[in-house]
Amino acid sequence: MKRPISTDSAPAPGGAYSQAIAAGNLVFLAGQGPFAPSGDKVEGPFAEQARQTFENLAAVAAAAGGSLADAVRVGVYLRDMENFATMNEIYREFFPEPLPARTTIQSDLPGFEIEVDAVLAL
Helix, strand or coil, X not given: CEEEECCCCCCCCCCCCXXXXXXXXXXXXXXXXXXXXXXXXXXXXXXXXXXXXHXXXXXXHHHCCCXXXXXXEEEEEECCHHHHHHHHHHHHHHCCCCCCEEEXXXXXXXXXXXXXXXXXXX
């Protein structure tokens, strides 16, 4: 049985998807980007965009009854791999040891620099 998760502490979905879906003890967090909970795009340096993205992901995890410490898998999508080191530094602020499995790929994101999704085990 699956159950949708939503929160006003992160931007509303911009399409036909849920912020997260819980299924058993797993929670699948949809990709979050550099948008304030109001939906306004965060402009500015990449670090600000990345931090907002991870804050959004953390807010959805909290709405599911967990935290990013419960992440077992993370997907990071970067428009420019030159931002990898900055992303990785900020990532470490949000994900404690033991670190989840992670994939980071370059992606042609539509008008923003970073998107991150995750799977939690609660």
